[in-house]
Amino acid sequence: MSTATEHVSRLVTTEVNGFIATVGISHGPLNLVTSDLLRELNEAFSAVSAMDDVRCLILHGSQSRAFCAGSDIKEFARIREQASEKKILFEDMVLRQLARLPMPTIAAIDGAALGGGLELALACDLRVARHGVTMGLTESRLGGLAGSGSLRLTRLVGPARAKLMLFTGETIDCDQALSWGLVDRVTRDGTALAAALELAGTIAARGPVSNRLAKQLVDAAQDFPLDAGLSMSTVALQKIFDSRDLHEGVDAFFSKRPPSFKGH
Template identity: 35%
Template sequence: MAAALGGLGLLRGRLRLRLAAAAASPPSFSSSSSSSASCLGPRAAVRGGAAARPAAGRSYGSEAKEEEELRVRYLDDEHKGIVVLGLNRSHAKNALNKNLLKMMSKAVDALKSDKKVRTVIFRSEVPGIFCAGADLKERAKMHSSEVGSFVSKARATINEMANLPVPTIAAIDGTALGGGLELALACDIRVAASSAKMGLVETKLAIIPGAGGTQRLPRTIGVSLAKELIFSARIVDGEEAKSIGLISHVVEQNEAGDAAYRRALALAREFLPQGPVAMRVAKLAINQGMEVDLVTGLAIEEACYAQTIPTKDRIEGLLAFKEKRPPRYKGE
């Protein structure tokens, strides 16, 4: 215990650095103009900052432009604070290629320093597929010396996603294979859709490790079962995935094919009333605490809690409780 608590000062210093980075001013985005619309509508649009955000309408053409392969939507009105990252490579079943990984890394880098972001949802803009994993057609054209760096980039990008300081939700409306499931595993919460009705999308999940799956899957469902799924490359549906703890929620798929996204959005709205600073340090405490013994984990929790004591969020929370009213958090 003495050893664990002896390093508490250093740990607090590291946590302060992380929180300071999270509090940095958000970078600007260049985008085309858009009009206001419901976040669930087919032509949904979002606003944020001084410039308009990209339109959120789906486009399922086979010739998706490179800049449209990842759609970043900052939702507004009652969903303000929720950001949706939509995979949009319909011609390649959202397979992860160099360009998409680059765009994902850039988007995540911007989100981690944006104080206005409260929750991030990862979803697909393409019906019936979440992500088919790595783009094997692109990989086949790579020189052998390029493959290692590509896999390293994929792993680094997924790690960046996992380390976002705000809650993340994967909305799996369709198949997630290999790197696609590893992407979902990097999220804090996973929601999948399932259906017994003919004609509706059935979520299917299978992992072929390469971008962290051998580490995240055992931590999620246990070592023995993770080995079984990895050794067999078995495909499981949403119901089975829920039963083994691979996903948190399974919902009946709807005719629009976006039931998992709608459930994810409802979850994200539950997070919005909570104190943003407390949410960030809670995630940090959980993530770091799960990698160490209990005594060290408790020291991490203590260091994280210490960061909330002088914040305006904590003071507002205490006042709201005393005055029996909803808190009005603004963040630090």
């Protein structure tokens, strides 16, 4: 697969180049989260979810100064009485959809990721940051709360560090985020997007069936009892042995050539 396609909406750009999809947020210098942005992200994630050929998705902040600086607090006054209906439930649905995309996902963080912006990054499988960027769940500074972010952050950095970030609203730099496990790679040369594209290329060269199943099993390890997860792993392994990709990989190994995986 070598074709490139592009879909541009008002606030979100989706490109598919080969096996890699990129979703770029372009909503002013800070990429603030608004109801309009959430709708366009929802459409983009829905479209990519249905693309069987996509082996990795990258979420990035386009040319904006921030990856995403969180919610546009100017919207809060008009949604106060119906916050669940107008913001909370829909935003949670978009984050869940991102987290549940079947292919591996990477957040490329080239600018600050704050509040709801960090929550978007936390909903991805992996995070690559450019050296010098800051991140944090800063909602408590305004008396607010990072809902899903509190849970996803805790799974990555542990309860004490999560509470420290949540209680203080303080930001941390990317080196500290790397040492805590909040980000997976920090690039000092070039952009996070370029580093994420390189990582995505490596992921896309591996077995797409096995990567999608691996994502399911890792998520199950956190969500389900061990015995239920082990049952899922048995089914997943049977799917691998039934796939053509495994036999292609074995043939390629013995032939000393790169495998040509088809995703089935």
